[in-house]
Structures are given as structure tokens and as C-alpha cells.
Amino acid sequence: MKNTASGWKVITDWLTARDRQPFAFQEEAWTYYLQGKSGLVNAPTGYGKTFSLFLGVVIDWINRHPKDYHSKTKNGLQLLWITPLRALAKDIARAMEEVLQELNIPWQVGIRSGDTPVSTRAAQKKNMPEVLLITPESLHLLIGQKEYPKVFTSLTTVVADEWHELLGTKRGVMIELGLSRLKGLAKKEGRSPLRIWGISATIGNLGEAMDVLLGTPDPEAVIVRAKLDKKIELQSILPDEIEKYPWAGHLGTRLLYKALPIVNESKTTLIFTNVRSQTEIWYQEILRQCPDLAGALALHHGSIDMELRIWVEEALHTGTLKAVVCTSSLDLGVDFRPVDTVIQVGSPKGVARFLQRAGRSGHQPGATSKIWFLPTHSLELVEAAALKSAIAQQIVESRMPVILAYDVLLQYLMTLAISDGFHAPEIWEEVKDTFCFRDMTEDEWEWTLAFLTTGGDALYSYDEFKKIDREGNFFICRSRMQAMRHRLHIGVIVSDAMLKVKFMGGGFIGMIEEWFIARMTAGDTFSLGGRILEFVMIKDMTVLVRKSNAKKAIVPSWMGGRLPLSPNLGKVLRETFNEALSGNTTEPELQVLQPLFNLQEYLSHVPKADELLIEMIHTRDGYHLFAYPFEGRLVNEVMATLLAYRLSKRTPITFSIAMNDYGFELLSDQPIPLTPDDVYELFSLDHLSIDLQASVNSTEMARRKFRDIAVIAGLIFQGYPGKHKQSRHLQSSASLLFNVFTEYDSQNLLLRQAFNEAFFYQMEEARLRESLDRIYNSKIVITYPEELTPFCFPIKVDSLREQLTSEKLEDRIKKMRPEF
DNA sequence: GACCTGCTGCGGCTTG
Numbered sequence: 034m035k036n037t038a039s040g041w042k043v044i045t046d047w048l049t050a051r052d053r054q055p056f057a058f059q060e061e062a063w064t065y066y067l068q069g070k071s072g073l074v075n076a077p078t079g080y081g082k083t084f085s086l087f088l089g090v091v092i093d094w095i096n097r098h099p100k101d102y103h104s105k106t107k108n109g110l111q112l113l114w115i116t117p118l119r120a121l122a123k124d125i126a127r128a129m130e131e132v133l134q135e136l137n138i139p140w141q142v143g144i145r146s147g148d149t150p151v152s153t154r155a156a157q158k159k160n161m162p163e164v165l166l167i168t169p170e171s172l173h174l175l176i177g178q179k180e181y182p183k184v185f186t187s188l189t190t191v192v193a194d195e196w197h198e199l200l201g202t203k204r205g206v207m208i209e210l211g212l213s214r215l216k217g218l219a220k221k222e223g224r225s226p227l228r229i230w231g232i233s234a235t236i237g238n239l240g241e242a243m244d245v246l247l248g249t250p251d252p253e254a255v256i257v258r259a260k261l262d263k264k265i266e267l268q269s270i271l272p273d274e275i276e277k278y279p280w281a282g283h284l285g286t287r288l289l290y291k292a293l294p295i296v297n298e299s300k301t302t303l304i305f306t307n308v309r310s311q312t313e314i315w316y317q318e319i320l321r322q323c324p325d326l327a328g329a330l331a332l333h334h335g336s337i338d339m340e341l342r343i344w345v346e347e348a349l350h351t352g353t354l355k356a357v358v359c360t361s362s363l364d365l366g367v368d369f370r371p372v373d374t375v376i377q378v379g380s381p382k383g384v385a386r387f388l389q390r391a392g393r394s395g396h397q398p399g400a401t402s403k404i405w406f407l408p409t410h411s412l413e414l415v416e417a418a419a420l421k422s423a424i425a426q427q428i429v430e431s432r433m434p435v436i437l438a439y440d441v442l443l444q445y446l447m448t449l450a451i452s453d454g455f456h457a458p459e460i461w462e463e464v465k466d467t468f469c470f471r472d473m474t475e476d477e478w479e480w481t482l483a484f485l486t487t488g489g490d491a492l493y494s495y496d497e498f499k500k501i502d503r504e505g506n507f508f509i510c511r512s513r514m515q516a517m518r519h520r521l522h523i524g525v526i527v528s529d530a531m532l533k534v535k536f537m538g539g540g541f542i543g544m545i546e547e548w549f550i551a552r553m554t555a556g557d558t559f560s561l562g563g564r565i566l567e568f569v570m571i572k573d574m575t576v577l578v579r580k581s582n583a584k585k586a587i588v589p590s591w592m593g594g595r596l597p598l599s600p601n602l603g604k605v606l607r608e609t610f611n612e613a614l615s616g617n618t619t620e621p622e623l624q625v626l627q628p629l630f631n632l633q634e635y636l637s638h639v640p641k642a643d644e645l646l647i648e649m650i651h652t653r654d655g656y657h658l659f660a661y662p663f664e665g666r667l668v669n670e671v672m673a674t675l676l677a678y679r680l681s682k683r684t685p686i687t688f689s690i691a692m693n694d695y696g697f698e699l700l701s702d703q704p705i706p707l708t709p710d711d712v713y714e715l716f717s718l719d720h721l722s723i724d725l726q727a728s729v730n731s732t733e734m735a736r737r738k739f740r741d742i743a744v745i746a747g748l749i750f751q752g753y754p755g756k757h758k759q760s761r762h763l764q765s766s767a768s769l770l771f772n773v774f775t776e777y778d779s780q781n782l783l784l785r786q787a788f789n790e791a792f793f794y795q796m797e798e799a800r801l802r803e804s805l806d807r808i809y810n811s812k813i814v815i816t817y818p819e820e821l822t823p824f825c826f827p828i829k830v831d832s833l834r835e836q837l838t839s840e841k842l843e844d845r846i847k848k849m850r851p852e853f
Numbered sequence: 854g855a856c857c858t859g860c861t862g863c864g865g866c867t868t869g
Contacts, residue, residue: 117861117863118861118862119862146863146864147863147864168863170862170863170864171863171864173864174864198861202862282858283858284858307859308858308860310858311859334860335860360860361860362861362862364861379858514867517865517866517867520864520866521864524862524864526863526864529855547855548855548856549856589856590857590859591860592856592859593858593860594859594860595858595859596859596860753865754864754865764854831858
């Protein structure tokens, strides 16, 4: 190590004066950084991951300017810090500014994101701050400006913060592409290579995460791991009488009375729920049961007005709130020190997410993170036991990197075309050096260029798809109109059309989806942001409401994502059943569930880790087949479809299908042709692709995936900001393009991408193969219970829900449920 | 293409 003496001394003196000692991993990161290396830092939240790198940059600076590092000169951009959240950028900027001020280093820290004022942007353009915090989208907007290379001429370091969050998303691909350009610029201008660092929480594939970030394999690159034992304590909220706790359901309010004392005894509690409507319901219900909390309780989710959310976040900082009910909107980022308790309502679906949420409490070094698990139905308690075991074994999910996202590439090339234009060979070198596009062929590259210049085989007669001009190997967009439209569409997050909800007298409350409000008439009441509102009218694409004193109100629902149970959690879950039946378990969750397991074993069977249970039940409704792969709803659904198809090849028979994260149901009005001898072939991998093609409507799946792809690739103009465009217009233009490509341009890469995404994300094909293989090689146990079992019950209730009104449903459930 | 469970995230308005 050379030339590090003075910087080290300044920093260590500074830390010592504050009675602070750096963690070993921080020093390690600085050391590697000073050696000019790139890499990845992995540490739990709350341990100063930010400083592990930032102080390295500062030490380096002092070393390079041993005498005059205090002097005020314009140094240009040194450090680019990419964060996925605007709020995070603000937090980090504040922390960095403090450090710089204390060390008397006259650096500027700037933020570049969507809410950066125009005046600030202009000032930045003239004089870039030394440190710039930026979102992936804003980085691309920067690259979309004239003479953008000037911005980066002095850049030495890029940090990708919360890289685990972006890896595996198209926003991550944006970072890969942005980095490829910055690296290319450095090389072209003969500067020393950029130092690129990722900061990541623990995930299963840290090594791969680093490879994706760095693109080109770098044998010198290092992973710095904080060897810190973050203590996590998980405790379940148990029903007093398991016999009376529902076998099915998703709300969990039945156990609220047991959560309230926990809230009251804590300083501040975060209550995580899985869906937005659930936060609304929980908020109302908490206030009903505990009116004292009025004013000290808040709710937070993605469809609540930003101002209100910021207020809630501030109040969390200052510790003025007793509890906040939220969705994963509070998963990330901002550290709320007063939070000492976390309650997870329902299945967290994955180990990593659970750890992330647990980490929102005890957010300082050495502190224990305490999390309570509140099951929404009986069987979910097994997940708590499984989570404990997963945490003990440190089984954390991997994030699969996105591969060959042609839509993002098309958008990126357009971005380059609207700034200074690009030389194709130069950019191709850079692009195929990224992880995402390393398997792209030259033909495919030529296709993307041709698509942008001519519109491809299907669209060549429409001028609006001839976006850029080709001048030899140089590509540039000369149309100001196209350039402006493109700037409006940079980014890869495609949202559904939502309507703003606003009081008659002004004041925004949040967002509601079109279809939900469409069924309301004036005078109807609904709840949002914890308030009961009366619908008045829709004006200028805004829902106008007034306050209501009504006691009953409809809770809105949003069409959100449907995260399936993760493979890891599924696996540990299956293993946990072994322990459950052993009879000598020490886990309270499993002890409490003993009567339920006994009943399940009495009526049918409790499957062990190396078994698949199939229950064949005959009821008034018909002939049921229930199976429990515990592979998450997506895989369960495809498996059900596959089984239905393979069974129908034996005898003509039709089924209706239902599924949840644990298993699936096939229901028919005639006996299902299945015996212990011929059951295995149903799960065989032989002819899998052919059978899938015959049974699953992959074209329809691909069509749905195609909408986002077409928007990202810039084929669909979504309208000007603030101007509402109905989502069905979006849907229909995407559908139209899908048809046109299918018919006239079947080699279209975007079309291929749509099918790949359908197979990969919708059918989880890789996971399906693995689980079929597992089942084929395990023991399949078939039972013939006389009545519905605790295992099949939740699936049955879910499938009934689709057909009946809620009162009828309740009656039906009562009738279905056997006595203990 | 949507509802009785169904997440999160960002960005933009070229002009008299």
C-alpha cells in the first residue's frame, strides 16, 4: 500500500475524537478502495455501509491533495452515487455533508432526481458538485443531454447503493448500461479505470451480484463482508385456542387484540401487511379497538399522497408516532431509530424480505432486531417456525439477474441518439461487455439498430417508428419531437392508470385505480389514507370527495403484484413438517398446532420433506384432487394446469383449478383417473415442453408481458405528464402491436422477449422443472379423506370466494368445517 | 384485463 498515510491519519484522528471506531469491514473496504480496486460491500443495515466507501473516497482525496485539500477549487464530479430511492438520496446527502463539513473539505454534495428544481439543475450543469447522488433514471436523463461526456471527465468512482434491490430488475439493467458508457468514456479519454462498488444486503448470490455490476470479469475485484452477527428475535403471536382460529383467511384482524399490548408496550411499532387494502382495514380496526391511539397511529402505502407519506416518515424520525401500518413501502432505506418493534402480518413470502423488515427495528450496531409474526390463518404458523430455521441456517434468496432485456437496450440507444448520437461499433463493444447482454449476437445488435432506424419488418411504413437517422456507423436522432417524447419516457417502471383522489376544497389524499372508482356513484363511501370519504364526482380525471361520517365504507383494492412464496421458504417449510409431527418439537408455533396436525394426520397425512401429499376427496361439489408442492402460487398454477392436461389425455375430463402458495386443487364432476401406480408419470419431465405448450396459454401470457416491453422500448407513447390516458387504450395499442409483430415480424426480438418473460417470470419455468424433478424422485402419498382437511381448506375457500358473495361464503365455510 | 388479498420504485411538460 502506498501513499495512504495522511488520509488515514486525518480520518482516524477524526473518528477517535468522536469516540468512534470503524468496523473492520469498513477499514477493509477503504483499503481495497485505495488500492484502486472495485467490488461489493455486504453488511447489515445500520452498520455504516455508506461510510465504508464514502470515507475511502475522502481519504483518497486527502492523499491526492495532501497540502491543499481544504482549498476551494472546482474539482468537477468525482463520485457518482446511484440510489434506487429519492428519499434515500436526501438522507445520504445529509450524512455526507456533515462529514465533509467536520473534516473541513469544501466539497459540494448534489442530488439529481426528478424533484431536483430546474434552477439547481442549471447550476449543476455549469458547475457539477464533487459528489452527485442520482437515481438510475436520472443518470440516463443525464446521458441524454447534449455534450454529456463533459459531465464525467473527472469522475473516478461510481457506487451502486442497495444493489440487491436493483439487481434482478430492469432498473438494474439501466445501471449496467449506464456504467458501460461511463467506463467507455474513461477508456476513450485515457483516464484510469473507474472504481465501481456495489453496496448490498445479504442475498444468496453475492458473487454473481458483483459480476453483474462490474460487467467485465475483474479478477482483482473483491467482496467485503461485514462479519457481524446481527441478532434477530422472532416471536409468533399465538391464538389462545388454535381450535377456534380460522383455517383460511388473509386479514389476521382476529389476532389484533393480542398485537395491541405489544404496540402499547413499545416505543414505536411498524406493522407490515402484504397489501394496501389490508393496511386500510387494519388502521380502521386498530382505532376501533383502541381509540386512544388516534393521532398516534398512521398508515403508509404506495397509493397514499406523497406529502402525507413524507409527514409519516418525518414523524417516525422524531418518534411522535406510536405505530404505523404499512406495506413494503417502508421496507427500504431511511433509518427510523425510534422504531423498536416490528410486526409482520401474514406470510412474508421470503426469508430476505422478512430479514429486511426485521432490520427496521434495532437499527443500530449491536442492537437486536425484534420481530413478531402474526398468522392470518392456522397453517401459516408453520411459516414462522420455518423462518426461524431459515434464519438460523442463513438461507437467503438469490436475485436472478435480468438477461437480454432488449426493451431497455432500445430505450438506452434512443437516449444516446437524442444527446450526441453514437458510433455503433463503440457502443456495441460496451454493450456486449455488460452481464445483461453478454450473450447477445451481432445479428441481434444489427436488428436493434435497424429497428430504431426503420421500424423493422412490420412497422417500416410508419414514419413515427423511424426514430433515428443512420449516417454510416453513426446514429443520431434529429427530430426534436421524438427527442422530447423520449425524455418523457425514460425509465422502466410502467404503472397502471390511476386517478388522484382530492377533497372538494383541495388537498390530495392518494390514488385509486380506474376500475374501482368506475363502479361508484355519487354518495357512495370508501376509505383511503385512513379516512372515510364520500364520492362526489370525477372531474379533470381527478376523483373529488368530501369527508364522511359513515360508519361503513368500501375498502379499495388495487391490482398489485402477486409475490409467490420463495423457493427457499417453500423448501424450509416442507422440512418443518418433519419436525411438526415428530412430537418433540420445542417450537411454540408447532406445539400450538399439534391438534391441527393430529387432525390432518387422522383425516389424511402430514407430508414429510421427501413426500408429496395428494388428497382425493369426494364431496357434493364433485371430485377433488388436492396436491401440496409448496412451490408458490405461480408454479402451483402451472403444475395444476399440466396435471389437468395429462389427466385429460387418459380420459376425456375437464377440471376447474384453484391454487394458493402451498398447493392446488383440481375439481371435476367425474371421478379422477389416478392410482398410486400411475401418479408418477403425471410429474414426469418427459415431453414437458410439448405438454406445457398444449396446456398453458403462453401466447396470452406473453401478450400481457408485452405491454410493459412495448412501453419501455418506446413503441407506445403514454401521453404527456399529468394528462390522463385510459389504461385500456394502452392495453389495446400494445395488443395491436403484438398482433402485428406476430403476423409480419415473427423474428422481432421484443416478441421473443415477451415469451421469455412469460416463461421465466410468469411460469417460473426453471423452478417448475426443478420441483417436478423433485416430486418425481420423492414419495407420492395419496390419501382418500372423507372430508376436507386442514391442508386443503384454505385452497377450497379461495376457490369458493370466486363464486359466491361473502355472507354465503361464511355459511358455506361453516358447513365445510369438520369438528375437532 | 381487471374487484372480495394482491407490493415497491422514477420520470417528464421546447416557449411567447
